[in-house]
Amino acid sequence: MKASNGTTQDVGGRRKNSKREDESGRLGEYGQDSSVNGTKQIGATSADSSGENIIRTSVTWDGRSDAGKILEEVLLLKQQFLDYVKSHQGRLEARLDESKKQEQKFLANAEGLELRLRKALTIQQTKDESDNTEEPE
Template structure:
């Protein structure tokens, strides 16, 4: 597809010129060509170009007494720590499951290795099967 006056039109798969040209109608803007591979760097227009948090906006002023601010901070801290502690409990439970699975795997693996060793040693002596 190609952009002509805000409308798109079909074009063939092959292009006569493989180099891309900056098109001011696209979102963002084209910058200078990169020195390493000749491509054009595209910058999406962002409101905060200083690398700050673009989600932070000035909020309306609430009750700013020291007691209210401290109360809101304590509520925030309590909610966050409840989340973190419940997440840690889930991680510990999963760790326990993982350690149990590892233990079962090692036991079964060692048993199979032992069976193979006994089978190989009995075949050298002429026995066809391991007798319990």
């Protein structure tokens, strides 16, 4: 609705047929098999799935791969991982040692304070007892 000189008038409205035909000049085709670089794209639909173990079939020997290079990559990967793990373990061990030192330091300080408190309590009790015996009844 649009207001004009105090009255309203209908303007436009919803299109009765909102389903438009594809305009091939602008949209291309929809729903057809398409390709990228000449290779048919596949998806996870049942038509594309053969039920095979895709990982197992994709790792088979094709005669074009250089097994020596693959072995080098595996060994490098293994060494990098072990280097990382050993380094991390070293940091963890250092933190554990520091934690143990802090624990011992805390316990020594706490025991020292506890000993001082016990002495102070003993002195206080002795003083209280002596004050009670000195007072005549």
